[in-house]
Structures are given as structure tokens and as C-alpha cells.
Amino acid sequence: MNLFSLSLAYLRTQRLTAALNVLLLALGVASITVLLLLSDQLQGNLERDADGFDLVVGAKGSPVQLILSSVYHVDIPTGNIDLEAARSWARHRLVSEAIPLALGDGFRGFRIVGTEHGYPESYGAVVAEGRLWQASLEAVLGARVAQQTGLAPGDSFVGAHGLAPGGHGHDDNPYKVVGILEPTDTVLDRLILTDVRSVWQLHGTDHAHHDEAAHAEHGDHASHDDHEHHDGHAEHAEHEAGHEAQDDHERHDDHAEHDEHGHHEAHQAHDQEHHEDSPVGHGHEDHAPGAELPSILAPEFDPAGRQITALLLKSESLTAGTTLPRLINSASNLQAAAPVTEVTRLLRLIGFGLDTLRAFAGMVILAAALSVFVALYNALQARRFDLAVMRSLGASRGLLLRHILLEGQVLALAGVLLGLLLGHLVTEGIGLWLSNAQLLRLTGWTWLPAEGYLVLLGAGVGLAAALLPAVGAYRTDIARTLARS
Amino acid sequence: MLRLTNLNHDYDGHRVLGLKSFTLNQGEQALILGPSGSGKSTLLHLAAGVLRPSGGEVVVCGQSLGGLPEAALDRFRGRHIGLVYQRFHLLGALTAAANLALAQYMAGLPADSAAVSRALSAVGLQDKAQAYPHQLSQGQQQRVAIARALVNGPRLILADEPTASLDDANAEQVLDLLIAQAASRDATLLIATHDARVSMRIERCLELNARGMPA
Ligand SMILES: Nc1ncnc2c1ncn2[C@@H]1O[C@H](COP(=O)(O)OP(=O)(O)O)[C@@H](O)[C@H]1O
Ligand SMILES: [Mg+2]
DSSP states (O other): OOHHHHHHHHHHHTHHHHHHHHHHHHHHHHHHHHHHHHHHHHHHHHHHHHTTOOEEEEESSOHHHHHHHHTSOOSOOSOOEEHHHHHHHHTOTTEEEEEEEEEEEEETTEEEEEEOTHHHHHTTOOEEEEOOOOSTTEEEEOHHHHHHHOOOTTOEEOOEESSSTTOOBOTTSOEEEEEEEOOOSSGGGGEEEEEHHHHHHHOHHHHHHHHHHHHHHHTTOGGGHHHHTOOTTTHHHHHHHHHTTSOHHHHHHHHHTTTOOSHHHHHHHHTHHHHHTOSSOOSTTTOOTTOOOOOTTSTTSOOTTOEESEEEEEESOTTHHHHHHHHHHHHSSEEEEOHHHHHHHHHHHHHHHHHHHHHHHHHHHHHHHHHHHHHHHHHHHHHHHHHHHHHHTTOOHHHHHHHHHHHHHHHHHHHHHHHHHHHHHHHHHHHHHHHHHTSOOOOSSOOOTHHHHHHHHHHHHHHHHHHHHHHHHHTOOHHHHHHHO | OEEEEEEEEEETTEEEEEEEEEEEOTTOEEEEEOOTTSSHHHHHHHHHTSSOOSEEEEEETTEEGGGSOHHHHHHHHHHHEEEEOSSSOSOTTSOHHHHHHHHHHHTTOOOOHHHHHHHHHHTTOGGGTTOOGGGSOHHHHHHHHHHHHHTTOOSEEEEESTTTTSOHHHHHHHHHHHHHHHHHTTOEEEEEEOOHHHHTTOOOEEEBOTTSSBO
């Protein structure tokens, strides 16, 4: 027998009341736990996904939309921008690195992102299986994409037009999976990466526009026309055959452009001289792991008529985040937005909502505290005689005080622990549910230091609720109580 | 041993008990008789140190209760004085055995389940150790209460109307137990009652009149 088992014995006699009080408190604590985990992970997610990118350049429109679409891949893009215009900013002296993004297609709800190797590298991504893409229509899957689609290197899939699932397919031009990335716990995990040229190749509207320009400007490169007009289906076989006759460099371009009727190979060929004397071989056989197609941002690449969705910029300069956007926004019909600014703005908006919810949760906890108080107070009335008997058995006033306080603590701690457990389970549940919606990576299996304060808060609630009843127990008049029976 | 000297008690300036001198030697047994309101319960509470007297002295086993600070008095009572009441004396949340264990804990004594079993056996209820009070008859409840009063080996047993709510057979059994157990442990026994069934069993008796004075 000790105070704890005594308190438990009394709580057992009041099972229903005790259970309700514990549940009420648990609900309040669970709500706060979910909010804590949610806001912490949301912020962590948002910051990690934007980490390293100082600026996003895209079509004019809402800056939040630009950030959401190009950094977090949740919203639709603001539009396309001319590669030529974007490229001039990529070469700006304040810019240390620029990564192009071409969006437009998806596969089973996962976005296909035309980009360059610098993009996964920015997230510190490591290839888990296979390699990075080295040709057009080669695709590398984020960890979650691979897990959910079951695709593996060597498999093919057909991208659907549009970002929403269920768009019409580019049946003629399947992507070939060449690699899978290790999980990065960033947005990368749910992206399908490929070269920008794959997106151009599949993007109908771009073609038309493109071809005209191509033919007009590069019609003289007739030597490549046979390739240019290859039918996509037959491409691979013929392509391989054609390799021997062409230099390494062109082979790349052919890969990249198989289905494209155009100017592009011609153009690349035009630039051939620049690359030809490069000591690095470009043949398939010689490809170093991760060897990449030439950057579309390189001066040698002809941007004429080409469009991309956005350009991610990194800068070494601290002022770039403020100077460059102003410059870009005023000097061109492009829009520049800083992820940090927009994330802060978003979090502030979300913060208002979270604060409101937190206030509600606080009220639930307050109600729980009141309920515990009422329960203990009523129990005290019913137990006055028991308390007097305990005194007559030798219990001091202090022991009775501690007995009632302990009972409050037992209730409160049970409520807090149940609430924490519930909060983590619910968060994990939301995380699983959202994993399909692909909005937010959320897990319940992580603990925050702030939860320690929740335990303290619970102990405080228990103390506050039990204090008055405990003082009542302390002041029990034994003789009078016993005589009254 | 119990010695009451010049003991008196007032409620709201109204005297309800006045005793010049009353002494019980160790192992002696006595009754307090008197009509309702004659101060019997008040006298027992004073003797148990549950109530501080308005005047006079209570000495139990050589210890003057008035000289003890409150917590020490509680402890002294827990270890040396066993109390039995008319009813509502067991904690309904605890089993019979746990009620006895509680007496050990409250007195600051180490848990001793052998002593609990012995005390329950002494009142013939060893098989009811795990029963809750509401599962016991009134007579059984009173016997568990006696076992609880005995479990710490008290030197003084005070019983306030222990048979008042029991039928004849149970009253007889409870009284037998109190008398026999007190005698076998050489504990001093003082029973307050206005129950005529009791007065036949114990010779020594202190009679109080309606004003709380020895008659
Ligand atoms: N807590 C109290 N406050 C005021 N008067 C009391 C209190 N307890 C007892 N009394 C009064 O003291 C007198 C003696 O009561 P009590 O000792 O209970 O008598 P008995 O036990 O013989 O019936 C009664 O008149 C009773 O009304
Ligand atoms: Mg009485």
C-alpha cells in the first residue's frame, strides 16, 4: 500500500469520470501536439525544399504561385518564359548557379521535371540505383515515385500531358527509367527528373513554334535532316545504326531529340566545333557516371524559340536576394521571387490559422482542468469520511494533501501521455493521408522538445485542479467528520 | 494504560464533557455508558487525540497527548491506538486486506502481509481478504474494522458504539472478538455504548449523564 496505489484505487471506483477527464485532457494535448508537429515539419519541409535557391525566375504572376509551382511543385506554373531571356539572367554576375526547369507533364500524379543534373545535386541527392539521365527521354525517379509506382531502371512509362493525373498520354514517346534516387526527405522524392529536352520533345505547342524557327534559321544544316525527320517509333534502332557515322556529340543530340523535327540537332551540330576538341569523350561507352547533356544555358546552345518554365538561381552574394529581383522585375517581363520571402509570408498566413487552432486546443485543456477540478472536488465531498478515517489511522494532514495532489497528477499525466500518443498517431495518420495528396511530408514518429513543456503543462493542470480539493483534505476536521456519521 | 485528568471539552462555549479523573490500567477493559449526546464520542476522540481538549490532560501509555505536535500525534495514534466506529469505517475503494495494509502504511509502519493475514484470521475472515466492503455483510465489515484496529498491535483500543447497527448475533460476535482480542494482546479496551447488550459483558463502567458528567 502506498499513496499511488491508494489514488489508483480511488480512481478505479470513479472509472467513468476518470476516463472522461483523461480523455478530455488527452484531446486537448493531442490537438496541441498535432499542431506542434505540423507547424514544425511544415516549416522544416518548406525550408529544406527551398534551401540553397535564392531566387526563382518565371513568368509574371503571383510570386507565391511561382514559388509553389517551381520549388514545391504543388501549384500550376505561372506560365513559360523564353529561354533566351532567362539565360541572360543565368549569366548575371551575382548569380553563381542557375538551373532550368521545364514542367508540363506528369505520371500518376507525379510531376515530370525537365532540368539539369545540378537540380538533384542541389538537394545532395544520391543515386540509389542506376544513374542520372544522359539523354532525352531518360528519366530518374525520386524515392517515393519509385516506391509508389514500382518502376525500376529499365522500365518504361508514358508521361501524361498536364500536371494532373489523367491527362492524355504521350504514347509515342515513352520515358525510360535509368535511375532511382535515395530518399532525400525533400520535394525531390516525389519528382520524376529528366532532361529539359525531353519535355521540349514531348511538348506539342513548343514543337510547332520551334520548327518554324528551326527551319528558317538552320535549314542549311541539311546533313542532319535525315535524323531530324525520323519517326519516333523507329528512332532507337535507326539511331543506333546511325551512331557510327556520326561523332559522339551528335549522338547525344540525337538521343535528346529523337522525335523532334528540328532545328535543334542542327543547331547543336552547329556548335560542334566548340566541343570537338574537348578531351572528354561524349560517347555512350565513355560516359562517366552522371555525365550530362550539354547545358541549355551554355552560350553555345541556341535558345531561339525555346521556352522553359522557370529558372532557379543561386547566389553567393547576400544582397542578391533583394537586388536581383528588383532588377529582374523591372528590366524584363520576367518575374523573380525569393523563396525565403514567400515562405515567410506563407508561414505567417498559416501561423494565424495555427494560432487559432492552438487557442481552441488551449480551451479544451482548460475545460479538462475544470472537469478534473470538479471531479476531485466532488470526490472530496464523498470522501471526507474516508479522509478522516485515514487521519485516525495515523495519516498526517500533509499526507492527505499529497494524496489528493497525486490523484490530480495521475489523471493529468495519464491525459498528457495519452494525448501525446494520440497526437503522434494522428499526425502519422495525416502524413500517410497526405502522402497520396503529395502536399506535405509529415511523420508522427518524431519528438519535439516542446512536448516536454506539454508534460509540464499537464502537471500544472493537474496541480491547479487538485490544489483546492487537496487543501480541503488537508483541513479535514477528523472529530467533526467522524461524529457526523 | 489510559489516564484522563481534569478533562473537559466545550463546543462553542458550551461544556459537553467534564471529567475529574479516569484511569484504566494496561489490559483493563471498561465501558462508557450514557444517553445520546452525553459526550461519549467526545471522550473517545479526546482519548484518541483526534480532538484536542479544552482543558485537562490525556495520557496514553505514559505519553501525554497534549505534548505532541500534530504530525507526531497522528503517528502515535496510528501505532498505539486502534479505533472502531459504529459504521462507514472501511474504505470502500479498498479490499479488506488493503484496508489493513492502509493502516500499516498510514501509521508509517512497513508493509507486513503476515500481520494482515493474522489479524484477519483473528476475526475469522481470512477468506475475505480480497473482498471489497460492499461484498461483506455489516457484521463482517465490523469484524474487518476490528482486524484493522488490531493490525498494528495497539496498546489502547477505543470503540464507539461498535454494536449499534448490528443484530444480536453479530453484536455478540463483535463484542466477543473485541474483548477476547484485547485481552489476548493485553490491550486496554474502552467501549462507548448505550447498548444494553454490551453492559452485561464488561464490569467496569463509566456512566455519563446528559451534561457529560459522571453520573
Ligand atoms: N462538532 C460539534 N460541534 C458542536 N457540538 C457538538 C459537536 N460534536 C458533538 N457536539 C455536541 O456535544 C455533545 C456530545 O456529543 P457526543 O460526544 O457525540 O455524544 P454521544 O456520543 O454520547 O452521543 C452533544 O450535545 C453534541 O450535540
Ligand atoms: Mg456518539
